[in-house]
Amino acid sequence: MEQNHRLLSEGPAYENPTRFRKFVGKLVYLAITRPELSYSIHVLSQVMHKPRAAHWDAVVRVLRYLKGCPGQGIILRATSDLRLRAFCDSDWAACPSTRRSLSSYIVLLGNSPISWKTKKQNTVSHSSAEAEYRSMAVTVCELKWLKRLLKDLGVTHKEAMELFCDSKAALYIAANHVFHERTKHIEADRHSVRDAVQEGLIVTRHVRTTEQTADIMTKALGASAFQYLLAKLGVRNLHSPT
Structure with a gap:
């Protein structure tokens, strides 16, 4: 999401709230395997009753991110020390x-x-x-x-x-x-x-x-910090070259 956003402030209403609720509802289920989406979905879920145009732009931003890394997910390693x-x-x-x-x-x-x-x-x-x-x-x-x-x-x-x-x-x-x-x-x-x-x-x-x-789950970060913490989190893109 955009840094220093003001998505919870007022703005022009979105003309199709049903569409907004549909997409955010699907993102909620996707967060079960994508921890980096937790903050974005947390913010968007608070405005389901009265979405604004800026909120739909944020949904499109999340969907654009997902389209760029469709194979990204959690790797459960067999060599884990179980700690x-x-x-x-x-x-x-x-x-x-x-x-x-x-x-x-x-x-x-x-x-x-x-x-x-x-x-x-x-x-x-x-x-x-x-x-x-x-x-x-x-x-x-x-x-x-x-x-x-x-x-x-x-x-x-x-x-x-x-x-x-x-x-x-x-x-x-x-x-x-x-x-x-x-x-x-x-x-x-x-x-x-x-x-x-x-x-x-x-x-x-x-x-x-x-x-x-x-920190990746509490605020919107810049691209470099987001990618660094994402790698530190253990989330990998299976479609990327090794």
Whole structure:
């Protein structure tokens, strides 16, 4: 999608809303195997009731991207070490109308993505650290569920699962055992992440913003950054020459 877009702002109405809803509905199903479409579909799904002309232009842009790489998808490698790693990120006050932040995470099994999500947070975050920490809490819940699922399939995961975040403030809150004024309104989330760290279920790691894989699911990126994170994500085009 176009960087610094204003698709959630007002504009001239689109003359064929049924057509818009039809195409966006199909893109929702396509996102099951194409994690790089999560952010675009998240934005377009919010305007299904009253699409604008700019929204249809964004749909055409997505379709043009899909036409250029029809064989692109996830590769599940046979040599995977079956270790769970997760990247979580947030975009503070991303929604211009409600000022709610956007959370996203992507979980890798080895080097292959198996679970991802982009969703607007339920409450307004007072700081970027709070938004990042709420994203960490949601990711921890997903990691716990995937670990139990792997156990039911006969795959044990004895080592701590790695959780990568690009916010040092959120990582400091997870490691700090003292409650203070900045964190009392996110006490439930703080307990869930802190307990998981103390029990050895997860280990938090800091990652640079340029290496944050989940960044592709929280905002519209430039072409170079988008392609770099896409390759880092493990998505490949099977039709491209080797």
